[in-house]
Amino acid sequence: MKNENVIEVENLTKAFGAFKAVNAISFEVKKGEIFGFLGANGAGKTTAIKMLIGISHPSSGKAKVVDYDVYTQPEAIKRNIGYMSQRFALYDDLTVQENINFFGGIYGLSRKVIREKSKNLLVELGMHEISSKLVGSLPLGWKQKLSFSVALLHEPKIVFLDEPTGGVDPITRRQFWEMIYKAADQGTTIFVTTHYMDEAEYCDRVSIMVEGKIEALDTPKNLKQQFKVTSMNEVFLKLARNIE
Amino acid sequence: MRTIGYIIQKEFKQIFRNKGMLPIIFILPILQLVILSNAATYEVKNIKFAYIDADRTSTSRSLIEKFNASSYFDVLMDLPSNKMANSAMLAGEVDVVLEIPNHFERNLIKEKSATLGISINAIDGAAAGLESVYINQIIQGYNRDIRVSLMDTSHRSIKPMNISSIPSFWYNTSLDYKTFMVPGILVLLVTMITLFLSGMNIVREKEIGTLEQINVTPIKKSQFIIGKLFPFWIIGMGLLTIGLILAKLIFNTPMLGSIPLLYLYTSIYILVILGMGLLISNFTDTQQQAMFIAWFFIVIFILMSGLFTPIESMPQWAQIFTEINPIKYFVEVMRMVLLKGSGLQDILPQLLKTLAYALVMNALAVWSYKKVN
Numbered sequence: 080m081k082n083e084n085v086i087e088v089e090n091l092t093k094a095f096g097a098f099k100a101v102n103a104i105s106f107e108v109k110k111g112e113i114f115g116f117l118g119a120n121g122a123g124k125t126t127a128i129k130m131l132i133g134i135s136h137p138s139s140g141k142a143k144v145v146d147y148d149v150y151t152q153p154e155a156i157k158r159n160i161g162y163m164s165q166r167f168a169l170y171d172d173l174t175v176q177e178n179i180n181f182f183g184g185i186y187g188l189s190r191k192v193i194r195e196k197s198k199n200l201l202v203e204l205g206m207h208e209i210s211s212k213l214v215g216s217l218p219l220g221w222k223q224k225l226s227f228s229v230a231l232l233h234e235p236k237i238v239f240l241d242e243p244t245g246g247v248d249p250i251t252r253r254q255f256w257e258m259i260y261k262a263a264d265q266g267t268t269i270f271v272t273t274h275y276m277d278e279a280e281y282c283d284r285v286s287i288m289v290e291g292k293i294e295a296l297d298t299p300k301n302l303k304q305q306f307k308v309t310s311m312n313e314v315f316l317k318l319a320r321n322i323e
Numbered sequence: 324m325r326t327i328g329y330i331i332q333k334e335f336k337q338i339f340r341n342k343g344m345l346p347i348i349f350i351l352p353i354l355q356l357v358i359l360s361n362a363a364t365y366e367v368k369n370i371k372f373a374y375i376d377a378d379r380t381s382t383s384r385s386l387i388e389k390f391n392a393s394s395y396f397d398v399l400m401d402l403p404s405n406k407m408a409n410s411a412m413l414a415g416e417v418d419v420v421l422e423i424p425n426h427f428e429r430n431l432i433k434e435k436s437a438t439l440g441i442s443i444n445a446i447d448g449a450a451a452g453l454e455s456v457y458i459n460q461i462i463q464g465y466n467r468d469i470r471v472s473l474m475d476t477s478h479r480s481i482k483p484m485n486i487s488s489i490p491s492f493w494y495n496t497s498l499d500y501k502t503f504m505v506p507g508i509l510v511l512l513v514t515m516i517t518l519f520l521s522g523m524n525i526v527r528e529k530e531i532g533t534l535e536q537i538n539v540t541p542i543k544k545s546q547f548i549i550g551k552l553f554p555f556w557i558i559g560m561g562l563l564t565i566g567l568i569l570a571k572l573i574f575n576t577p578m579l580g581s582i583p584l585l586y587l588y589t590s591i592y593i594l595v596i597l598g599m600g601l602l603i604s605n606f607t608d609t610q611q612q613a614m615f616i617a618w619f620f621i622v623i624f625i626l627m628s629g630l631f632t633p634i635e636s637m638p639q640w641a642q643i644f645t646e647i648n649p650i651k652y653f654v655e656v657m658r659m660v661l662l663k664g665s666g667l668q669d670i671l672p673q674l675l676k677t678l679a680y681a682l683v684m685n686a687l688a689v690w691s692y693k694k695v696n
Contacts, residue, residue, distance in 0.1 A: 134538045135696045153695060158541040168536035172337050184329030185542050 083110045085237055085268050086131065091140035093126050100126040102291035103140060108237075113259065113269040115282030115299075119319055122288040124272045125165065128239055131270075132162050145236050158186075161230035161238040165245065167222050169229060171215030175206055178214055179229060186233035193232075200228045220251030224258065231262055238262065240271040244278065256281055276312040285311070287318050294318050326542060330550025334524075338554060348520070352512035352562055356569055360505045363631070367453045372396040373417040375408055382428035382469070389465050390421070395457050408442070418444045419454055431469065494662045505576045506657040507630040509566040514650055515621055517559040517593055521552060521600030522617045523610045530609060538694045548689055552597045559593040560586070579664030588656050588670065591677050595649045598684030605691045624650040652677050 086108035093101040101123045108114045118124045129135035131144055133153030142148075147155040169178045176197065183193035201207040204224055214222060223243055230238055240259075244252045256278065263269050271282070279285050279299060286296040295302055295318060299311055306314045338344060372390055376383050391398045399417060402408045408420045422440030430437040441458055445451035528534040537547060563586070570576040600617070607613040626632070627641060628650040634642055645651045652673040659665035667674075 129696075132539050133695065134535065154541055154543075157539055160539070162536070162539040164532060164535055166532035166535075168532045170333070170337070170533060171531070172340050173333065177333070177336060181329055181333045182540070185326050185537075185540050187326065187541075 084108065085110045085145055086114075086270070087141075087143045088131070089141040091127065091130060091142050092138045093123075093130060093135065094138040099291050101130070104288070104291075104293045106286055106293060106296055108268060108270060110236075110268055111263060111266050113263050113271065113281065113283045115279050115285035116270060116272045116288070117274075117279055117285055117315065118272070118288030120274075123291045124288055125241055127288070128241055128270070128272070131156075132160060132239055133157055158233075159236045161233070161235035163223075163226050163230045163238070163240045163243050165241045167219075167226060169214050169222065169226055172213060174211050174213055175201070175217075175225060176210040178225070179232065182229050183232050188233060196232060200232075204228060220247045220255075223247055224251070224255060227255065227258055231267065235267065237268040237270055240269065242272050242274065244273065244275065252278070276310065276315055279311040279315075287315060289318055326546045327550040327553075330542075330547060331553050334551060334554040338558075348516060348558060348562075349565070352516055353565065353569060355512050356505070356508055356566055357573065359508045359511075360501055360574060363504055363508070364500050366500060367450045367457075368395055370396050370454055370457070371416065371418045372398050372421070373400045373402050373408065373411060373419070374398070374421040374423065375402045375405065376423045377425045378423050378427035380428040382431060383423045386423065386462075386465055387421075389461050393457070393461055412442065412444060415444075419458065421458075501574050502576060502662065503658070505570045505574045506661045507628075507654050509563070509570060510628075510650060510653045510657050511625060511630065512566060513559055513562050513589065513593070514596055514624075514653070516562055517555050517596045518600050518617050518621060519614070520558065521555045521597045522603040522613045523600075524555070525551060525601065525604040526607055526610050526613045529604075544689060544692055544694060548601065548692060552601065555597055555600075556590070556593050559596070560590065563589050576661060578661050580660035581666065584667055584670070585657070585660050588653075588660075588674055588677065591674070591681055592649065592653050592656075594681040595677060595684050598681060598688045599649075601688035602684065602691060605688065605693075624648050627651070628654050630654050647680075649677065649680055 084107045086106075088107070089105045090103040091101060091105070092099060092103050104127060116124055116128070126135065130137045130149060131142060133144075133149060133156045137149060144156045145159040147153075147159070149156065170181070173181065179197040179200065180193055183196065188196070197210075198207075201210050204221075206221070206225065209217070214225070217225070227238075227240070227243060230240075244255055247255065252275070259269055259271070259281075271278075273279065282299060284296065284298050285302060286293050287302075288294070295305070295314070297305065302314050303309060303311065306317050308314055308317065338348075374387055374390075376387065387398065390396045396419070400411075402411060402420070405422070408417075408422070411417045412420060420440075420442040422442070424438065424440065427437050427439075439462065441455075443451045443454050443458075525534065528537065567578070567582070567585075571578065599620070603613050603616050603620075607616060627634075627637070627645050627648055629645070630650070634645050634651065637645070656665075656670045656673050659670055663669075
C-alpha cells in the first residue's frame, strides 16, 4: 500500500515559445507522502503544479495524477485533489461559514455533510466564535489555515500547496505543519512548495528544481549526505550556485 | 443544479454586501432616467433673437411683436447696426438676427413685396434648421395678416387660393419628446448597468485570484457561467421594472402594448448583453481593460441605435452596421410596444434576431471561457 504512486510524471514540459519553463521533469509521488517541491523563484514550480492540477496544458511529456491523465481527464483529477495557491483565494467579502458552504457546495457535498464538517473544522481551528466574520478581516495566518482546511473539505486524495506559509509568523507556520502532518497521517498525499528550508526538513522526500529541471530528488537526510552538508539550506544553495 | 444554486447564492451575497456597488446599481439609473429624460430634448427653445430695425414703422414693429409673442424666441435686443449684430453673433450673445431694411413698409405697400435679412448661427446645424423653420412660420403668418390688412380693400378679388395641410400626429399626438425619449433611456440604463456589471464581475475574480481556485474545482463551465450571470439577469429585469414604474409615475409615458411581451423581449435581450459582458471579461485581465472595452461598445451602440438620431438619416454603411446593434432592436421594441401597442406579431423580427444574437454571443462566451490555459 505504501508504494502506490498517486502522481507519476515523465518528461513533463511546458514551453512558452523557445523558453522552457518546465524542462522534461520526471518523478513519482507515493500515497500518503509529504513531497516537498523546492526551487528558487522562477524555477518553474508553479507552472509545474498548474499542469498537474489541470489548469494548464503541458507542451509535452506524460503525467498521471490519481490514476487520471492530465491531458484527457483534467476534470476527474479536479474532483480528487485540493489546491491552495500562493495567493489567498477564498472570498474576502464572504464570512468564514459562507466560504466553507460555498466550496463544500461546489464540490458536491450534501448540506448535512457540510454542516458536520464545518462544525468540526471550526472547532479545530478555534474559529467557531468568528464564523460569521468576513474572511477579509482575519489575520493572514488564520486565513491560510482556513484556506488549507477548505482545500481538505471534500477529502481529496492529494493536496497541492503552493507556498502555503509565505509571510506567516513562525508559530502559525508550526501549527500549519501540524495540520499538514495530521492530514498526511489520514492518508492524504501532500505536495508542497516552500522557500523555508526548515520546512523542507519536515518533508518525506524533496525535489529541488533549478531553471526548469529537477536537479535533486531524495529524502532530506540522503540529500544532506550526498552534498556533504548539515542542512537543507546548504543543499539548496550549493545546487543553485552550481548552475550559475 | 445544486452547484449553480451555490454560485448564485454567493453572487447575490457579494453584490448586496458591496456597499459601494448598490447605489451604482439602483440609484444611478434612476437619476439617469429622470435627468436625461428631461434634458435630452430635440426642441429648440429660448432662441436668442435680436433685430436691426432700419425701417422703424408700425409695420416693422408689428413684425417684431410677432417674434416677441412666440414662446420659442427670446427677443433680446434692438441692434443699431450690422456691425454690432456681427459682434453680438460672434460673442454668442445672439443666435438669430433679423434685419428689417429701410423702406420696408413703403415697399410692401407700393411694390407688394419686401425682403428681410436673417442670419442664423448654424454651428449646430440641426438647431439652425429648426430655427429657420420657426422663423419662416412666423413670417408667413405675418404675411397672411398684412395681406388682409394692407391689401384688403383693393385686392380682395385676386386673393389666391390657399391650400393648407393639417397633419395628424400618430402615437405621440402631442409631439411630446419625453414620450419618445423615456422608453429609449430605459433601454440605455438596462443595457449599461448589466453590461458593466457582468463584464467586470469575472475579471474581478481573475484579479483577486479566486478564479484560479474555481478552475481547480470540478465545477462545469456552463454551471459557473449560468451561476455567475443569472444574478445580473435578475438585476436587469429589476431595473426594467423600476424604470417602467418611474416612467409611468413621473413622465406618464403611455403604455399601450402588452407589458409581459416587453418582459419577454427584455429577458432575451439581457442574455445578449450578459454574453457580451462575459466575452469581454474572457479577453481582458483587469477590470480597467474590461471597463474601457465595454465603454467602447456602449458608446458606438448607443449613438448608432436610433435613440438620439434617426437611423434612416445615417449613411448606407452605417445603416447596415446598425443591423448588428442589439440596442437598436431594444429601442425599437420598447417604443413599438409602449407607444404603438405593437403585439408579438409586430416585434417578431426583432425578437428572432435578438434570440439568434443571444445564442451566438453566449456560445462564443462559453467557448472562449477557458478553465485550462
